[in-house]
Amino acid sequence: MKNEKNPPPRSSCSIRELAKYVGLSTCTVSKVLNNCAGKKIPQATQQRVLAAARELDYVPNVNAQRLFQRRSGVIGLLVPANPLTPGNVFGDAHFVDILGGMEPLLEENGYHLMLLFRNGERRPEERYWKLFRAGTIDGLLIWGASPEFGCFRELEENKAPYVFITNRPLDVSADGVNFVASDYRAVAHDVAGALLRAGCRKLLYLAGPEQSSVTTAMRQGVDEALAQSGAELFVHYSRYMPEDAREALFAAGKRSFRFDGVLCASREMVPGVLEAAHPAGGGCELPFQLATLDAPARAALLPQEIAMGKMEDSTVGKVAVSSLLDLISGENSRIHRLIPGTTVENPHILPRAE
Secondary structure (H helix, E strand, O other), rough: OOOOOOOOOOOOOHHHHHHHOOOOHHHHHHHHHHHHHHHOOOHHHHHHHHHHHHHHOOOHHHHHHHHHHOOOOEEEEEEOOOOOOOOOOOHHHHHHHHHHHHHHHHHHOOOOEEEEEEOOOOOOOOHHHHHOOOOOOOOEEOOOOOOOOOOHHHHHHHHOOEEOOOOOOOOOOHHHEOOOOOOHHHHHHHHHHHHHOOOOOOEEEEEEOOHHHHHHHHHHHHHHHHHOOOEEEEEEEEEEEOOHHHHHHHHOOOOOOOOOEEEEEEEHHHHHHHHHHHOOOOOOOOOOOOEEEEEEEEOOOOOOEOOOOEEHHHEEEHHHHHHHHHHHHOOOOOOOOOOOEEEEOOOOOOOOOO
16 A cells, blocks of 8 residues: 555665654554554554555664563653752642643553652662663653752663653763753743843843753853843842742842843742732832743733743653653664743733834
């Protein structure tokens, strides 16, 4: 059976090309080829995959075949504890949306998710390669990694499939790890640019924890936006907590630095900023322009905000699972993916860009 929309490759094909040809995921095709499909995949679909494999003279990847023969059907999701961002992880809107993005792809490919909670202070020597060796998991997703998280080195040495989500270790170059994250640098550039277009020239930037790849990417975007503007920037690093943001504003007010714009790294900081601006409560107008770099996709722009960056966390979760499945199947050996965010501007405050 010929596929007119996806013509067969001219030479020997990979499993990815075969999957594209039949219009299925690489994981589904791998299950069929390795006799792991069972009754979850219709017989007609299995026959279509096998016919296409014969037609294209597909040669199986030995490593992928070995992995699928030992498939556990479980993916681990490691949530490291980070003292810089305390709190219940399920109260984090970003994390919940990332999980929501994972669910459909996991179900489609017959995988279950195992949550693994790590506290580096209590179990500093925890290792996860043992879960692969025991056949407990086929791959590992790592969300919100703390800066000192180094257990991935053992995974790297043993070529275990893993993907960092959102944050990655800072002591290793981007080329040396697998990661999927929002494009914080681009969004930070756009949001900071909105403050500049509003006439702000003295900015107080409430950044997140200094030892964080997210903070590093945001700072790069902000610096690039301000590079030729002549604007001044005062940076305060702290946790993503309203009380930290409130104290930062009080401290900045005692300095000689007088700001006309406040840039919050996270929406979680905004209540502290509003409280500091109007300690008695009830205030609406701010004595400065306010913008937020990182908010969940479902967040609404506040009346006081001039601009806000919204992260497509659901897409991040979906791409993270898809990328990990590619690593498991042997289709990719390295994953670097940045997911675009969206900048929302307040038309009642911000003048239109010419």
